[in-house]
Amino acid sequence: MDIHPVARFHSPFLSKFGIPKQSGLVEELEGTVVFEPRYRNADALRGIEAFDYLWLIWEFSANPHGATSPVVRPPVLGGNVRMGVFATRSPFRPNALGLSSVRLSHVEWATARGPVIHVLGADLMDGTPIYDIKPYVAYADCHAGARSGFADTTLVRRLQVEIPPAVAASFSARQLAALRKTLELDPRPHYQQSPTRVYGMPFEGRDIHFRVSADGLLTVLE
Amino acid sequence: MDIHPVARFHSPFLSKFGIPKQSGLVEELEGTVVFEPRYRNADALRGIEAFDYLWLIWEFSANPHGATSPVVRPPVLGGNVRMGVFATRSPFRPNALGLSSVRLSHVEWATARGPVIHVLGADLMDGTPIYDIKPYVAYADCHAGARSGFADTTLVRRLQVEIPPAVAASFSARQLAALRKTLELDPRPHYQQSPTRVYGMPFEGRDIHFRVSADGLLTVLE
Numbered sequence: 001m002d003i004h005p006v007a008r009f010h011s012p013f014l015s016k017f018g019i020p021k022q023s024g025l026v027e028e029l030e031g032t033v034v035f036e037p038r039y040r041n042a043d044a045l046r047g048i049e050a051f052d053y054l055w056l057i058w059e060f061s062a063n064p065h066g067a068t069s070p071v072v073r074p075p076v077l078g079g080n081v082r083m084g085v086f087a088t089r090s091p092f093r094p095n096a097l098g099l100s101s102v103r104l105s106h107v108e109w110a111t112a113r114g115p116v117i118h119v120l121g122a123d124l125m126d127g128t129p130i131y132d133i134k135p136y137v138a139y140a141d142c143h144a145g146a147r148s149g150f151a152d153t154t155l156v157r158r159l160q161v162e163i164p165p166a167v168a169a170s171f172s173a174r175q176l177a178a179l180r181k182t183l184e185l186d187p188r189p190h191y192q193q194s195p196t197r198v199y200g201m202p203f204e205g206r207d208i209h210f211r212v213s214a215d216g217l218l219t220v221l222e
Numbered sequence: 223m224d225i226h227p228v229a230r231f232h233s234p235f236l237s238k239f240g241i242p243k244q245s246g247l248v249e250e251l252e253g254t255v256v257f258e259p260r261y262r263n264a265d266a267l268r269g270i271e272a273f274d275y276l277w278l279i280w281e282f283s284a285n286p287h288g289a290t291s292p293v294v295r296p297p298v299l300g301g302n303v304r305m306g307v308f309a310t311r312s313p314f315r316p317n318a319l320g321l322s323s324v325r326l327s328h329v330e331w332a333t334a335r336g337p338v339i340h341v342l343g344a345d346l347m348d349g350t351p352i353y354d355i356k357p358y359v360a361y362a363d364c365h366a367g368a369r370s371g372f373a374d375t376t377l378v379r380r381l382q383v384e385i386p387p388a389v390a391a392s393f394s395a396r397q398l399a400a401l402r403k404t405l406e407l408d409p410r411p412h413y414q415q416s417p418t419r420v421y422g423m424p425f426e427g428r429d430i431h432f433r434v435s436a437d438g439l440l441t442v443l444e
Contacts, residue, residue, distance in 0.1 A: 046306035050371030070266035084268035149272030
């Protein structure tokens with residue numbers, strides 16, 4: 001089946017580096033859904049503000065398509081354990097489809113680019129093509145207490161984060177909170193753990209540089 | 223983006239008629255996910271049994287593709303109110319992508335068709351192409367108490383259902399419960415409410431015929 005983007009996502013993340021591994025982990029992350037010209041029609045969103053959450057079906061557009069393996073190595077398991085691709089949310093899939101529930105913040109109904117949806121907590125890179133938007137229906141979609149295998153929130157280790165005042169002052173309060181919580185999730189590739197290495201992460205059009213000590217203190221550099 | 227089926231769904235429903243309007247409404251409905259030959263590999267499912275629910279991303283394959291409207295008329299609103307397509311789960315979408323959470327019952331690991339996943343509560347027609355399977359991760363996917371607009375469970379009206387013993391005896395207990403709950407959801411098209419009309423619904427390879435009285439009693443005919 002040939003599918004075509006109905007919208008594109010706009011995000012503080014200009015590269016894959018640093019993007020939280022699931023939606024909702026960093027609620028302060030604000031992003032926007034900007035429709036493609038042929039879908040810039042307020043009618044298509046009529047009634048959407050009565051929902052708290054939306055599903056986005058999108059494309060892992062920064063991953064190479066084509067050859068895939070039946071197994072992947074989830075970072076949350078340390079990168080050495082192989083799990084089946086259909087038992088994970090790994091980006092390396094037979095079809096490069098991503099799925100995220102995001103919080104609907106508000107809709108800007110009349111912009112030069114048509115109606116724009118503002119959402120919170122997205123784990124999408126800037127420019128990601130979106131193929132469908134569906135409302136989150138709690139009675140069908142919410143399974144409280146569902147066993148979630150290895151993907152348990154208690155397995156998300158958080159770092160301590162220090163941001164120098166001069167860097168902090170250049171962001172709004174929400175941007176700063178989003179940056180801090182993103183860094184707490186440890187954006188380093190799981191196979192790189194050198195305490196002397198300086199990492200760079202594009203965020204909100206800026207380059208953030210940081211180091212992580214052996215005991216888990218992440219320090220943003222001036 | 224060109225996507226290709228990784229599996230097909232097998233369901234008691236051989237046509238669209240009667241299929242519940244969301245996943246999970248009829249928990250007794252059993253269906254199976256049968257992989258396409260190139261994905262018949264137990265490795266691709268390694269670890270999946272540690273999850274209670276799965277997401278299926280699938281195709282509304284029984285709907286005409288192509289021309290769509292920005293608005294649709296949800297049956298739950300009586301069929302006369304127009305809502306934006308992105309504010310509904312309507313099958314008439316810019317891309318014919320469906321999304322359902324289903325309960326994972328068990329995996330048959332070694333069959334002539336490779337590993338087969340047995341699931342409960344699916345709202346998929348027999349033969350539906352499946353493009354991706356992802357585990358349900360409660361901490362990211364479950365938003366208890368999320369406002370769900372018009373799609374509230376209290377809006378699902380249920381009928382009273384009478385099934386004659388001779389018909390009931392030809393089904394297993396689970397099949398009978400699935401049939402009863404499916405009929406309670408009122409499978410009639412919303413624009414047809416004639417109490418004299420006899421409706422036919424294929425289910426588990428049988429043809430079920432029924433009438434619905436003006437006061438909401440559905441009677442299955444012998």
